[in-house]
Amino acid sequence: MIESTLNPADAIHDEVVLAGDHWLHLIREGQTLRIEDVEGNQAADTLFYSASDPLDRYSAGDTIRHQAALYLTTGTKLMSTRGNTLLTIVADTCGRHDTLGGACSRESNVMRYDFDRESMHACRDSFIRGLQCWSHGMGKRDITCNINFFMNVPVTPDGQLSFADGVSGPGRYVEMRAGMDVMCLISNCPQLNNPCNDFNPTPVRVLIWD
Amino acid sequence: MTELYTRELNGAGMWSRIIGRHKTLRITDLEGGANVGMLLYNATERHERYNMPDTLKGQHIFYLRAPYCVHSDMGRLFASITKDTVGWHDTVCGAGDAALAIQKYGAKTFQESRNEFHRNSRDCFLIELSKWGLGERDLVPNINWFSKVVADEEGRLSFISGHSRTGDSIDLRFEMDTLVVLNSCQHPLDPDPKYHPRPVRLEVFKSDPPAIDDPSFTVRPENARAHQSTDEFYLLSQ
Numbered sequence: 116m117i118e119s120t121l122n123p124a125d126a127i128h129d130e131v132v133l134a135g136d137h138w139l140h141l142i143r144e145g146q147t148l149r150i151e152d153v154e155g156n157q158a159a160d161t162l163f164y165s166a167s168d169p170l171d172r173y174s175a176g177d178t179i180r181h182q183a184a185l186y187l188t189t190g191t192k193l194m195s196t197r198g199n200t201l202l203t204i205v206a207d208t209c210g211r212h213d214t215l216g217g218a219c220s221r222e223s224n225v226m227r228y229d230f231d232r233e234s235m236h237a238c239r240d241s242f243i244r245g246l247q248c249w250s251h252g253m254g255k256r257d258i259t260c261n262i263n264f265f266m267n268v269p270v271t272p273d274g275q276l277s278f279a280d281g282v283s284g285p286g287r288y289v290e291m292r293a294g295m296d297v298m299c300l301i302s303n304c305p306q307l308n309n310p311c312n313d314f315n316p317t318p319v320r321v322l323i324w325d
Numbered sequence: 326m327t328e329l330y331t332r333e334l335n336g337a338g339m340w341s342r343i344i345g346r347h348k349t350l351r352i353t354d355l356e357g358g359a360n361v362g363m364l365l366y367n368a369t370e371r372h373e374r375y376n377m378p379d380t381l382k383g384q385h386i387f388y389l390r391a392p393y394c395v396h397s398d399m400g401r402l403f404a405s406i407t408k409d410t411v412g413w414h415d416t417v418c419g420a421g422d423a424a425l426a427i428q429k430y431g432a433k434t435f436q437e438s439r440n441e442f443h444r445n446s447r448d449c450f451l452i453e454l455s456k457w458g459l460g461e462r463d464l465v466p467n468i469n470w471f472s473k474v475v476a477d478e479e480g481r482l483s484f485i486s487g488h489s490r491t492g493d494s495i496d497l498r499f500e501m502d503t504l505v506v507l508n509s510c511q512h513p514l515d516p517d518p519k520y521h522p523r524p525v526r527l528e529v530f531k532s533d534p535p536a537i538d539d540p541s542f543t544v545r546p547e548n549a550r551a552h553q554s555t556d557e558f559y560l561l562s563q
Contacts, residue, residue, distance in 0.1 A: 175377075176419020176466040180513045185417065185480035196464055198424050211480075215387075215417060217378020222400030226383050226551045239398075256372050256462050258398075270476045274387040274413065 117189040119206035119290050121147060121324050128323040132159075134316030135236050135305035137245035141166055142293045142323060147205065150301070151288040151320040152265045156281035156313035158304040159264040160218045160238045163193060163201045166296035169251050171197045175214040175260040185270060187212040187262060193291065196259075201297050206290035209283045213263040215270070216278065218242060219306045228308045241302035249298065263304075264289050266311050278309050326530035336522030339449040339508040341456065343368045344499050346559065349407065349532040352525050353494040354471050358487065359523040360512040361470040362420050362446045364454075364463075365395060365403040368502040371459060373399045377416050377466040383547040387476065389414040389468065392540030394548050395497070401555040402548070403503050405541035407532075408496035411489050415469040418482070420446035421513035430520035443520055449508035457504055470495060472512040484514040498532055498541075500555050 123129060126149075132138045134157070142148050150159050165171035177194040179185060187193070189207045192200045217223075218238035225233050239258055246253035265283035270276050305316050326349060333355070334340055344350055352361055367373035376398035384393050391409035394402045421429075426445040435442040447464070454463055471489035474482050511522050535541060535552070542549045 170461045174419065174466075176417065177422075179482070180418045180421075180425075183482045183514060185476050185482065196461060198422055215378060216382055217376065220398070220400070222398070222554070223376075223379045223383070225554065226379065226396070226400040226547050230550070260377055260466050268382075270387045270480065272475055272477060274475065276381050276385055276387045278382065 116208055116210055117206045118208060119149065121149070121290070123322055126322040126324050129320070131318045131320050132301060132303045133318050134303050135241070136303055137241040138301040138321060139245045139248055140299050142297050142299050144293050144295050147290055147292045147324045148202070148299060149288050149290045149322040150264050151286065152209065152283045153285065153320050154317035155285040155287070156265070156283055157317045157319055158266040158306070158311045159319045160302040160304050161262045161264055162242065162259065162300045164298045165195065166298045169253060169257065169298070171195045171199060172257070172259055173201060173262070178214060185215060187214055200294040202291040202293045204289060204291045209265055209287040209289055211267060211282055212289060213266040213268040214260065215276070216263050216266055216268045216311070218258070218261050218302060219304065224308060232308060235307060236305040238302040238304050242300060245300045245302070263311070278311055280310050281313065326532050328528060328530050330529040332527050333524060334509050334527055335524050337444040337508065337510045339453050340527065341453040341504065341506040343502060343504050344529060346499055346502050347532055347534045348499055349530045350497045350499070350505065351494055351528040351530065352470060354489045354491065355524045355526055357489060357491040357523070359489055359509060359525050360472045360515065361507050361509055361525055362450065363468045363470060363505065363507040364450060364465065366459065366463070366504040367397065368504050371457065371504065373397050374463060374465060375403060375468070381416060383551065384545050388416055392544050394541050394551065395468070396551060397501070400551060401558060402500040402551045404497040404499045405535065405539070406495060407498045408494070410493045411471055411495060413473040413488065415472040415474045415512065417466065418469060418474055418512065418514050419466050420450060421510060422447040425513060429518065433520070444510060446508055446510035449510060450506060453506045469512050474514060482514060484512065484516060486516065498535070500552065
């Protein structure tokens with residue numbers, strides 16, 4: 116656990132993202148982004164893209180293989196598909212973030228839960244709308260395997276995977292410094308079918324410092 | 326099963342074909358220690374693709390083995406693993422790139438080494454994807470067949486050397502008409518300092534559709550629903 120020395124009063128951007136909403140924002144090289152789990156046990160599904168060339172984007176596989184470890188925390192470099200460091204996590208009061216669990220979709224909710232869940236709002240619909248708003252002709256095809264900040268997806272040594280109760284709590288946050296100009300797309304997860312957000316989707320707060 | 330096709334793929338070879346629904350692809354490790362990186366796309370709707378998270382969370386598992394399934398990002402199935410003498414296949418470590426190949430094995434150009442030059446999995450994927458109208462936007466975390474990587478309690482990963490042996494094989498029965506893109510480059514976490522990608526044999530067989538009590542259905546209720554959604558895709562479109 117590494118706490119931040121940054122003061123929210125000095126942030127150049129401070130916004131609350133409601134559950135079920137998406138948030139698309141430019142983070143310039145050298146700026147610091149904080150995502151705060153306001154009420155605890157929320158999942159902030161997050162994608163990053165190079166702002167100048169969106170083909171270069173967050174890669175879960177490259178991030179995992181670079182650190183030879185599954186979970187993201189202070190010191191983790193968030194790697195791109197072209198091997199660039201998009202951002203580096205510099206503070207983290209949660210301790211563990213997931214990049215295996217992906218994002219919920221209406222189709223995967225059918226697969227995971229039942230056919231009657233198809234109508235429920237899901238992260239990949241939010242990602243699609245967020246990408247369309249960026250106006251590079253982007254959409255579903257550009258949804259890669261994302262980060263789930265504050266989500267706990269433990270893998271056991273014998274290879275089982277579970278969605279466990281969050282290790283996060285009210286006011287916990289993660290901070291990352293951008294190594295290049297990046298576009299951040301968050302879907303604040305609306306999932307009501309599993310404990311990734313304690314069955315109770317709540318707001319997250321996003322802050323940016325120069 | 327009637328054999329339709331057989332081909333040997335050299336180490337660091339690349340291959341892509343469309344394999345029809347209910348045909349079976351067998352991949353055999355010819356020398357031991359092979360790794361086959363694979364990505365899968367719906368043959369007709371190529372925005373539908375292999376999804377590592379849905380494959381893992383749909384089956385509550387961190388690796389693949391028989392009788393588990395390979396899931397798409399649309400709640401459907403690409404393939405069921407119907408036979409498997411290996412028992413553990415990596416899903417999370419992705420593909421090595423040119424920088425990793427130079428760091429691990431040193432630079433070896435075509436100019437000096439002809440076709441012994443050092444290839445890497447990422448470039449192989451991008452080359453084959455381009456031939457089907459796909460590219461960097463379509464590059465997602467791939468399966469690494471034959472390779473075993475385990476995680477400790479803190480999530481630190483270890484590559485298990487010597488996992489797959491000569492003659493080990495897997496059978497994938499396709500449940501969807503699938504564009505299969507693969508290469509036999511080394512696993513990115515393979516600690517072997519030597520550039521030594523292994524050859525594999527690829528065979529395609531005619532096979533039967535799964536019965537309702539097929540282990541791919543019964544292993545998880547999620548797979549039964551994904552089978553149903555896949556069947557519905559063909560029921561409506563054909």
